Amino acid sequence: MRVRTLEIDGQMMTGAPGESIFNVAWNNGIHIPRMCHLGGLTDVGACRLCLVEVEGQSRLLPSCMTPVREGMVVRTNTPALQKHRKLIVELLLAERNHVCAVCVANGACELQDLATSLGVDHVRVRYRHPQCEVDLSHPRFGLDHNRCILCSRCVRVCDEVEGAHNWDIGHRGTNARVISDFGTAWGDSESCTSCGKCVQVCPTGALFSKGASVGEMRKDRSFLKYIVTAREKHQWIR
Amino acid sequence: MNIEELIETEQQERERQAGLRNRILCCSVAGCTAAAGSAAIRGSIEAAIQEQGLPGEVEVCGTGCLGLCGHAPCVRSANLNETYHDVTAADAPYLVRGDRSRFEGRTVRDTDAFYAGQCRVVLENAGRVDPERVLDYIAAGGYKGLLKVISEMTPFEVVEEIKKSGLRGRGGAGYPTGLKWELVARQESPVKYVICNADEGDPGAFMDRSVLEGDPHRVLEGMAIAAFAVGATQGYIYVRGESPLAVERVRTAIRQAEREGLLGNRVLDHNFQFRIDVRIGAGAYVCGEETALIASIEGQRGTPRPRPPYPPEKGLWGAPTLINNVETFANIAPIIRKGSAWYASMGTAASRGTKVYALAGRIAKPGLVEVPMGTPLRTILFDIAGGVPAGYAFKAAQTGGPAAGCIPAQHLDVPMEYESLQAIGSMIGSGGLIVVDNSVCMVDLARFFMEFCMDESCGKCIPCRAGTVQMHDTLDRIIKGRGSEADLDLLAELAGLMRATSLCGLGMAAPNPVMSTLRHFKDEYLAHIHEHRCLAGSCTPREEVALV
Amino acid sequence: MTDTDRAQRLERVMARHGYSGDSLIEVLHSAQSLYGYLSPKLLALVATKLKLPPSRVVGVATFYHLFALAPKAPHQAMVCMGTACHTAGAPELARVFHDYFPDWQVKVGRCVGCCGLAPMVICDGKPQIRLTPEKLIRQVEDLLQP
Numbered sequence: 004m005r006v007r008t009l010e011i012d013g014q015m016m017t018g019a020p021g022e023s024i025f026n027v028a029w030n031n032g033i034h035i036p037r038m039c040h041l042g043g044l045t046d047v048g049a050c051r052l053c054l055v056e057v058e059g060q061s062r063l064l065p066s067c068m069t070p071v072r073e074g075m076v077v078r079t080n081t082p083a084l085q086k087h088r089k090l091i092v093e094l095l096l097a098e099r100n101h102v103c104a105v106c107v108a109n110g111a112c113e114l115q116d117l118a119t120s121l122g123v124d125h126v127r128v129r130y131r132h133p134q135c136e137v138d139l140s141h142p143r144f145g146l147d148h149n150r151c152i153l154c155s156r157c158v159r160v161c162d163e164v165e166g167a168h169n170w171d172i173g174h175r176g177t178n179a180r181v182i183s184d185f186g187t188a189w190g191d192s193e194s195c196t197s198c199g200k201c202v203q204v205c206p207t208g209a210l211f212s213k214g215a216s217v218g219e220m221r222k223d224r225s226f227l228k229y230i231v232t233a234r235e236k237h238q239w240i241r
Numbered sequence: 242m243n244i245e246e247l248i249e250t251e252q253q254e255r256e257r258q259a260g261l262r263n264r265i266l267c268c269s270v271a272g273c274t275a276a277a278g279s280a281a282i283r284g285s286i287e288a289a290i291q292e293q294g295l296p297g298e299v300e301v302c303g304t305g306c307l308g309l310c311g312h313a314p315c316v317r318s319a320n321l322n323e324t325y326h327d328v329t330a331a332d333a334p335y336l337v338r339g340d341r342s343r344f345e346g347r348t349v350r351d352t353d354a355f356y357a358g359q360c361r362v363v364l365e366n367a368g369r370v371d372p373e374r375v376l377d378y379i380a381a382g383g384y385k386g387l388l389k390v391i392s393e394m395t396p397f398e399v400v401e402e403i404k405k406s407g408l409r410g411r412g413g414a415g416y417p418t419g420l421k422w423e424l425v426a427r428q429e430s431p432v433k434y435v436i437c438n439a440d441e442g443d444p445g446a447f448m449d450r451s452v453l454e455g456d457p458h459r460v461l462e463g464m465a466i467a468a469f470a471v472g473a474t475q476g477y478i479y480v481r482g483e484s485p486l487a488v489e490r491v492r493t494a495i496r497q498a499e500r501e502g503l504l505g506n507r508v509l510d511h512n513f514q515f516r517i518d519v520r521i522g523a524g525a526y527v528c529g530e531e532t533a534l535i536a537s538i539e540g541q542r543g544t545p546r547p548r549p550p551y552p553p554e555k556g557l558w559g560a561p562t563l564i565n566n567v568e569t570f571a572n573i574a575p576i577i578r579k580g581s582a583w584y585a586s587m588g589t590a591a592s593r594g595t596k597v598y599a600l601a602g603r604i605a606k607p608g609l610v611e612v613p614m615g616t617p618l619r620t621i622l623f624d625i626a627g628g629v630p631a632g633y634a635f636k637a638a639q640t641g642g643p644a645a646g647c648i649p650a651q652h653l654d655v656p657m658e659y660e661s662l663q664a665i666g667s668m669i670g671s672g673g674l675i676v677v678d679n680s681v682c683m684v685d686l687a688r689f690f691m692e693f694c695m696d697e698s699c700g701k702c703i704p705c706r707a708g709t710v711q712m713h714d715t716l717d718r719i720i721k722g723r724g725s726e727a728d729l730d731l732l733a734e735l736a737g738l739m740r741a742t743s744l745c746g747l748g749m750a751a752p753n754p755v756m757s758t759l760r761h762f763k764d765e766y767l768a769h770i771h772e773h774r775c776l777a778g779s780c781t782p783r784e785e786v787a788l789v
Numbered sequence: 790m791t792d793t794d795r796a797q798r799l800e801r802v803m804a805r806h807g808y809s810g811d812s813l814i815e816v817l818h819s820a821q822s823l824y825g826y827l828s829p830k831l832l833a834l835v836a837t838k839l840k841l842p843p844s845r846v847v848g849v850a851t852f853y854h855l856f857a858l859a860p861k862a863p864h865q866a867m868v869c870m871g872t873a874c875h876t877a878g879a880p881e882l883a884r885v886f887h888d889y890f891p892d893w894q895v896k897v898g899r900c901v902g903c904c905g906l907a908p909m910v911i912c913d914g915k916p917q918i919r920l921t922p923e924k925l926i927r928q929v930e931d932l933l934q935p
Contacts, residue, residue: 048547049701051742063741068547083741090738094707127731128711153700162842171844172542172700173851175525177710179700185829186847194842272903276916310905444871447902482818482855483901521818523853526899540813541845542852558811601873601904608905639872675872675904689875693899699852 009075024066024077025053035079036088036117038095039154040067041204041224043231044163050154052088052117055079063087085121092118093126098177099135100149101207107147107220108208114152115207138183140190144202144212146181151209153179157201164230169195181209203227242502243510244388247379254380262298264319265336266368269303270454271486272447277313279303285333286316292334299337302374305367305455308356309349310447311607317368322351324368358625360587361611362595363448363571366456372490375497378458384503386574387462390469391511399470400426403573406581407593412438412529412566413644413670414746415592415659421563424553425471428561433473435464436557438534438566439480439487442526443642444693446673448597449567451609453480453487456571457494461517463570465504466577468515471563476517479534482524491519526697530745531556531564533699544701545745568597568672588614592658596669600626602676603633615656618648622676633678637761641670643690644750646757647683666757682777683762684769687755688716694751705748708739712755719766720780722773729766732759795823803838810841813849817856826857862894866929867911871900874908878921882910885922890929 006017011028018027023046028035038050048065055066058076066079078084095101095114103109135148155172158181162168169192173182184192202210203222211220225241233239242250258264265286273279286301293299307315312326316336325332325344335343349355361367370377378384390399404419425433437460441449453460464476480488495517498504506514520538527533528543535557537543556562572594576584585593592614598621601607605627612621618638622628629635637647646667648655655661662668677686695709712735718724736752743749759766765776802819806812816839820831827850836846850856868874868883886895903909906918910925917928 047701048744049703051702051704051744054742065547087738087742090734091703091742094703094711097711098703098707128735129714131710152703153706168842169844171842171848173844173848174700175542175852176695176698176700177706179706182844182847182851184843184847185832186844186851194844271901272905276903276906276909276918310903313906441902442899444875444900445873445904446900447904450902482853483899520815522855523814523818524855524899525853537814538811540809540811540815540849542849599902599904601871601907602876607873642872673872673904675876677876681876686872686876689872 007071007073007075009071009073009077011077012079018071021070024055024057024064024069024071024075027071028066028077028079033079035066036121037067038113038117038152038206039156041156041160041227043227044156044159044204047155047159050091050152052091054084054087056081056084089121089123092121092123093128095152096123097126097128097130099131099133099151102149105217106150106208107211107215107217108150108222109218111218111221112208113206138189139213140188141192141195141197142190142213143197144189144199144210146183146189147209147211148180149209150207151181152207153181154206155181156204156206157181157210160200160204160227164227165196165198165200167194167196167198170201200227244392247384247388247509250376251379251382251385254376258380261300262295262320263300263337263339265299265301266304266307266317266319266371267301268305268307268313268315268317269372270306270451271484272306272310273314275486279314279316279328282314282316282328282330282333285330286336289333289337293337295337302371302377304369304371305364306451306609307368308359308364308608308610309606310609311601311604312347319369324349324351324356354624355606355610355626358620359611360595360613362575362584362587363452363459363568363597364455364609364611365575366459367609370456372455372457373493375458375494375501375503378456382578383458383574384462384509386577387465387469387503388509389577390466391509391513396426396470396472399466399577402577402581403470406576406584407588408569408572408576408584409592409659410565411568411572411596411672413641413668415669418565418569421553421565422467422470424551425473425561425563428554430561432475432558432560433471434557434560434562435468435471435473435476436534436538436562436564437464437476437478437570438529438531438564439478439491440522440529440534441481441567441671442529442697443644443671443673445599445601445639445675446642446671447599448609448672450481450484450487451599452567452571452597453484454490457490458498459574460491460567460570461494461498461504463573464517465508465515466573467563467565467570469513471561473563474514474516476515477520477538477557478517479520479522479528479538482522488519488521495519525699526693527699527745527747530747533745534564535562542699544699545747547744566671589656589658591660596657596672598657598672598674600674600676602639603629603635603678604676605630612657615658615661617654617656619653621657621674622653629676629678633680635676636679636681637677637683639675639677639686639754640667640673642673643693644668644746644753645670646753647677647686647761649761666753666760668753680777680779682720682775682779683758683765684716684720684775685777685780687758688713688720690754691716691751694747698747698751702742702744702748704739705743705745705751708735708743708748709751711735712739712752716755719769720775722769724770726767726770728770729759790823799823800838803835808839810839813839813841813846814853817850821856826860862892864890864893865913866890866893866895867898868895869899869901869903869907869909869911870897871902871904871907873904874900877907879908881922882908882920882925885925885929889926893929
């Protein structure tokens with residue numbers, strides 16, 4: 004298999020054919036911000052945080068879905084990209100009710116971490132303060148729509164890894180919501196196996212284990228790589 | 242039907258029509274039929290023919306859009322070469338008799354500026370062909386293009402012919418059609434698809450719907466030629482759910498074409514197979530975006546996916562797929578029939594051929610017009626469509642729906658083609674042209690388009706989902722007299738983000754109306770902000786201003 | 790049409806599409822035109838027959854605006870809010886229903902494409918054209934006459 008040689012942020016790197024820019028960069032210590040991408044799930048290119056500049060391309064490309072090519076020159080962290088990412092995070096924070104101080108995931112939240120690393124110290128757009136539901140009907144887990152950023156990781160992990168397809172996205176635009184079964188209460192779902200994978204992959208405090216109080220929800224996202232590797236390669240390695 | 246039978250049918254039907262004393266054609270597209278009652282008028286004409294003892298001599302039938310949609314219903318008298326507007330059932334006997342005096346002031350002759358100033362290719366059959374009769378279409382030279390490619394040309398030659406014609410996609414982006422066909426033709430795959438994008442959702446655009454309702458066979462023929470060129474055997478027409486009449490007409494046309502052997506397992510008795518199925522949209526503007534449209538045909542939520550890979554490589558069910566819109570397909574048969582050189586002789590160097598525009602708003606003759614690419618806006622609006630009615634002043638023309646921008650009075654002489662419109666911050670888009678007079682507030686218009694995009698955003702990517710909401714809020718604030726100049730900077734910043742990072746064309750283009758009104762009518766924004774008043778006087782902040 | 794007829798017709802539509810999941814939108818269109826709206830029971834039936842996860846069916850049904858998930862009111866109005874209608878005063882027409890005919894279910898519709906006849910409202914399936922608020926009130930009152 005011939006490898007592809009390319010330049011990312013001034014460093015020469017190699018990747019396998021078909022491998023994404025995101026992965027090659029990540030393996031070489033360049034961590035491109037992202038929300039919807041999670042290793043082990045198919046990519047959707049929805050969050051637009053991992054967009055990168057590729058020389059010769061007029062448009063920004065999602066690094067998670069763009070395969071590396073020979074001789075590619077990629078820039079992942081230009082001032083323009085930083086500006087875009089910052090505003091995207093501001094839009095996310097203003098879209099629903101992300102109040103870290105009373106969130107179960109405080110201190111272990113990917114959105115919070117990203118905001119910190121991008122230096123989002125205030126939000127220039129108006130907070131929307133929508134009325135969102137909290138679904139506590141499931142015996143072990145809870146779903147707080149106030150914290151959901153619609154990354155659809157839960158939808159994909161439930162469909163692709165667990166095979167239950169309890170979750171999907173309902174409605175559209177700003178009214179889009181994660182829905183369970185017939186858009187009914189999670190606790191009434193017939194397809195949910197209560198495996199908890201969705202809770203582990205959720206980047207924020209939208210999906211959580213019951214009993215966790217403010218700042219107590221800790222998630223294990225490495226489990227996904229573990230099961231996916233086990234399933235695909237028959238290797239059980241942590 | 243084989244080739245000889247097609248030619249014979251054409252001859253017979255032509256002779257039959259030539260033997261008639263007159264043909265009266267009632268516009269039978271949605272505006273005239275559903276809203277203005279042309280179906281009832283057709284009934285009265287039928288009765289008048291019986292009454293005057295002229296069956297077999299005078300014939301009444303439906304036809305495609307006669308163009309004067311603002312004065313519906315319209316009826317055309319074929320042998321007098323005249324079109325009458327604002328027709329009522331009481332006019333029927335006079336129409337049959339050919340009494341022209343009754344229609345004084347309501348007559349548009351073919352030699353009048355409205356028709357003489359146009360150049361009709363896509364609409365050539367409007368006023369000649371009944372959309373519900375395949376024989377009519379054949380008599381007008383229909384399916385001759387398909388016949389030619391099947392019997393005389395190789396797929397490669399067809400693609401080359403389209404490339405040479407210089408035809409560009411009429412859906413808005415203006416991608417060269419021949420190159421797209423070549424991309425699909427080059428793919429090695431046992432299964433390929435041809436899709437006709439008839440999900441025309443731009444508010445103020447009704448060209449595609451009129452073509453489907455008025456001349457559906459033309460689109461089917463264009464699709465069949467495309468399928469022959471790229472090697473596809475299955476096609477889909479994705480029609481907007483809001484156009485039930487178009488769905489019905491297309492279904493009828495497909496049934497007729499299959500019955501006559503013009504579609505199906507052996508097209509024109511040759512070794513070429515092509516079937517077309519109709520898919521009905523369910524009310525989602527974003528499905529006009531090609532990857533969202535594909536998702537919708539696959540029975541999924543109509544959310545776009547990142548491109549590349551583009552549909553010519555990986556489209557419907559992962560197979561190479563050619564997607565063109567209705568007007569593009571409607572141009573194909575004439576190009577094949579009359580040759581690429583003829584087509585390329587119209588228009589400008591960069592934009593060949595003609596374009597259909599849907600005129601609406603404050604204009605004397607709202608309706609459909611078709612002119613060569615590069616025709617100045619002034620010619621279209623003032624020479625052909627009669628200009629702005631007395632008592633109103635032209636302020637701007639809004640082109641191409643929520644994705645495009647406005648053209649203010651100082652740019653009235655801009656040639657209407659892809660590049661020159663882009664240069665002044667607008668675009669042709671799908672071809673809607675809405676004339677706005679001085680009583681319309683441009684900030685309010687911008688908010689209207691942003692509301693549209695906000696409602697129609699699929700919600701998949703963040704910049705579009707949240708950006709449209711924030712831009713709408715900001716515009717709303719300005720209109721209500723609670724905005725500040727900082728809000729204008731915020732609008733510009735959000736626009737920059739959405740244009741650069743949105744997943745699909747909807748999000749990328751959503752800021753266009755805002756940015757173009759901000760560019761040409763900044764004084765209106767500033768008047769709302771600083772003086773809490775609307776220069777157009779239409780949205781004077783009412784009760785809200787008291788709160789400030 | 791009896792419920793059995795409806796069920797049979799829907800079954801035929803699904804059979805024609807080979808009970809394939811790809812035909813979900815076509816099937817939902819047929820189901821809605823037969824039953825008027827997509828009830829939870831109907832969605833459950835479609836999900837089972839097409840072998841699709843329930844959330845996928847609901848996700849699709851709620852995405853598209855032409856699908857109704859609740860029974861329709863006896864009187865329906867669709868105010869066209871295309872650009873031409875909007876600039877010609879469609880927002881005032883929407884207010885007419887609010888003020889004078891509150892029992893009508895009013896939807897704001899996307900451009901119907903009759904821009905030459907703006908502004909227009911479709912009242913119980915009948916297009917009313919070139920309206921003013923006064924004319925609309927008259928037309929609706931005429932429609933309500935038995």
